[in-house]
Amino acid sequence: MAVGSPTKTSPLEELQLETEVFVDTRSTEKNGLSQDEKDELLNYHNEARRNVNPSASNMLAMEWDNELTATAQGYANQCSWGHNRNLPPNVGETLTYTSHYNGKNVVNSWVAEKNAYDYTTNKCSSYTCANYRRVVWATTALMGCGAKWCEAFRAVVVVCNYKPSENFADLRPYKKGESCSDCSSGRTCVNKLFSKQ
Numbered sequence: 001m002a003v004g005s006p007t008k009t010s011p012l013e014e015l016q017l018e019t020e021v022f023v024d025t026r027s028t029e030k031n032g033l034s035q036d037e038k039d040e041l042l043n044y045h046n047e048a049r050r051n052v053n054p055s056a057s058n059m060l061a062m063e064w065d066n067e068l069t070a071t072a073q074g075y076a077n078q079c080s081w082g083h084n085r086n087l088p089p090n091v092g093e094t095l096t097y098t099s100h101y102n103g104k105n106v107v108n109s110w111v112a113e114k115n116a117y118d119y120t121t122n123k124c125s126s127y128t129c130a131n132y133r134r135v136v137w138a139t140t141a142l143m144g145c146g147a148k149w150c151e152a153f154r155a156v157v158v159v160c161n162y163k164p165s166e167n168f169a170d171l172r173p174y175k176k177g178e179s180c181s182d183c184s185s186g187r188t189c190v191n192k193l194f195s196k197q
Helices: 011-017 035-050 066-076 103-116 130-135
Strands: 092-098 142-150 155-163
Touching (some): 092 103, 103 130
8 A cells, every 4th residue: 555645734724823934035936946946856865865774775866757847846836735636657746835945955854754764664653754765765766846835825835756656555665785786787876876777
């Protein structure tokens, strides 16, 4: 069974609990991602993948995909809370909301869930780790993201889609071992990640 859920309760509910919310005015103009922002998100994802603990023997380097980007941006534009229930087969998703867009912080919000994940038991502790598992799923080769300021939430919704996404609760996201030791022939290992064929 596939697992995954948004990282927080409704951002509208969360923001309503605060007396003051700092909103970066540049974020209120957010509608899509620049090429630099796309590159940044991809690099932060791959950085998280190369630094898993324990190390991964079979971790692919992810590449940017424009089709996944279009799907993610289309969903972000809807300013909805919750995951997209109309994703194509074998596509996974992470999403978050932020009052100040910063690619590193976005990825870190998902990667921080590693503190709730135990590789040995393949279990999450007190809260979800599904977003972390999706980011570090070894066989995921492609990703694409979108971002949109949503006035109803007073926040930027950030959506990332991944393919293939096989985030099954009963399987570990990667094989433990020396980095790139489980590379198939024809693949090149660079900085603990290997290229897809």
